[in-house]
Every structure is written in structure tokens, then in C-alpha cells.
Amino acid sequence: MTEATVLICDDRELMRAGLRTVVDGQPDLTVVGEAGDGQAAVAQALTLRPDLVLMEVRLPRLDGISATEQVRAALPGTHVLVLTTCDRDEYAYAALRAGASGFLVKDVPAAEMVVAIRGVLRGDNVIAPSVTRRLIDRYVTGAVAPVTDTRLDVLTDREREVLGLVARGLNNTEIAGKLFLGETTVKTHVARILTKLHIRDRIQAVVVAYESGLVRPGG
Incomplete structure (x- = not known):
């Protein structure tokens, strides 16, 4: 079994020990290094070239958002999963804009954290449910009514179905089980959806799905 390498970045030694x-x-999974501040996180990432970085937002010397941006710019093949005790919207949005593949609050059970880590390594976006709900509330539910989005016309019926499930927060494995498809097939569908809609990631796909009326809040 091939092990994925992980770099842990947190300013608290006890937290780093727990994550390790x-x-x-x-x-x-195997931990290849630890860093206690943002500058050290970037330096170690460049040296160790891990598959995944677990990044705290509030770090001394260089904050985790800036560190994430630098790591992603220098190492596009390295994923970043932001873990923080502070579930603030601005942190989540900034982390995603900086190139993070996920944003989780540290009080999630260990088993859920491991699932999130593996999901990010597969190429999924993993966002804390509370953040996803507020993202939808902020950008979608306040709108007067969904607008016709002709971009969806380029999607096949199956791709629309997959997009709807992505918008409801299902990961590739869950979508595969629900639609009786192979996980690789689902991943291909998601990639085609992003390409056809000219969007970068699953979070933007969620917004498009709700704004277009393909999925309704609470539906």
C-alpha cells in the first residue's frame, strides 16, 4: 500500500501531537514533518514536498491563509486541508480562495477527520457542513428568485444529476453508491461538469446549482 505523506502545521505542540x-x-498515511509557524510550514513543505498539509489558520510569523497560498503556488500537486478552532466565514472563504481543498473545525471526530483527509487526497473538496450552509445562505437563499442559467444547457442529464448531488454535499463515493456508478466514473462526471461550466471547484459548483434553481434550499 502506498502511503500518502502529511505535514502538520499548528502553533500548539499538544495539537500537533494529537494530529500526528x-x-x-x-x-x-504517514507524518513526515511538523511546523509551529507559517514560515516554517512553507519552508518544510518546499523541502518535504508532502502530499497533504494540515494547516491551522492562526499561525505566528505568517498566517495559515498566506502560507496556504504560497504552498499551493509553489507545489500545485500538494493539497492543503485547513483545520482551525475558529469557524469564521471569512477564514473559510479566504482559505478556499488561497487554494485549500478543505476547511474543517478541529472538534470533528478523529474518524471524520481521516475521511476528510482521504477525500482531499482523492481530489475532493471537503468543507465543514456549517460553512457550506452559511455559504448557501449568503449567496443563494437571499436572492429574490433563481435566474435562468444557460450554462447548465451544456450538461447531460446524468451530469445534472451528479451536480445536484454535489450541491447537497455528497462526496464522490456517496454519489457512486446512490447512482450505482463506479467512483472513477463519478470523478470523470465531476471533472466534465467543472470544465463545461468553466468553474474551478466543487464549491463554485454548489453555488451554480443553487443559483440556477437546479437545487433548492431545504429541497
Whole structure:
């Protein structure tokens, strides 16, 4: 089994130790380094070239958002999953704009964190449910009414179905199970959806799905 390498970036030694225990306890994950501030996080990422960086937002010397941006710019193949104790919208949006593949609050159970790590390594976007709900409330539910979005016309019926499930927060594995498809097939559908809609990631896909009326809040 090929192990994915992980770099842990947090200013609290006790938190780093806890994260190391969770990660190293998995047969397919291994911690290759730790950093206690943002500058060290960037330096170690450039040296170690990990598959994934677990990044705290509030770090000394260089904040986690700026560190994420630098890591992603220098190492586009390295994923970043932001973990923080502060579930603030501006942190989540800034992290995603900086190139992070996920944003989680640290109080999630260890098992859920491991699922999130593996999801990000597969190429999924993993966002705390509370942040996703507020994202929808902020950009969608306040609108007067959905507008006709002709971009969806380029999607096949199956791609619309997949987009609707993405918008409801399902990951590729869950979509595959619901539609009785292979996970690779779902991943291909998602990639085609992003390309056809000229959008960067699943979060933007969620917004398009709600704005267009393909999915309704609470539906």
C-alpha cells in the first residue's frame, strides 16, 4: 500500500501531537514533518514536498491563509486541508480562495477527520457542513428568485444529476453508491461538469446549482 505523506502545521505542540497520533495511526498515511509557524510550514513543505498539509489558520510569523497560498503556488500537486478552532466565514472563504481543498473545525471526530483527509487526497473538496450552509445562505437563499442559467444547457442529464448531488454535499463515493456508478466514473462526471461550466471547484459548483434553481434550499 502506498502511503500518502502529511505535514502538520499548528502553533500548539499538544495539537500537533494529537494530529500526528490520528494520522500515523492509519496504514495509508504517514507524518513526515511538523511546523509551529507559517514560515516554517512553507519552508518544510518546499523541502518535504508532502502530499497533504494540515494547516491551522492562526499561525505566528505568517498566517495559515498566506502560507496556504504560497504552498499551493509553489507545489500545485500538494493539497492543503485547513483545520482551525475558529469557524469564521471569512477564514473559510479566504482559505478556499488561497487554494485549500478543505476547511474543517478541529472538534470533528478523529474518524471524520481521516475521511476528510482521504477525500482531499482523492481530489475532493471537503468543507465543514456549517460553512457550506452559511455559504448557501449568503449567496443563494437571499436572492429574490433563481435566474435562468444557460450554462447548465451544456450538461447531460446524468451530469445534472451528479451536480445536484454535489450541491447537497455528497462526496464522490456517496454519489457512486446512490447512482450505482463506479467512483472513477463519478470523478470523470465531476471533472466534465467543472470544465463545461468553466468553474474551478466543487464549491463554485454548489453555488451554480443553487443559483440556477437546479437545487433548492431545504429541497
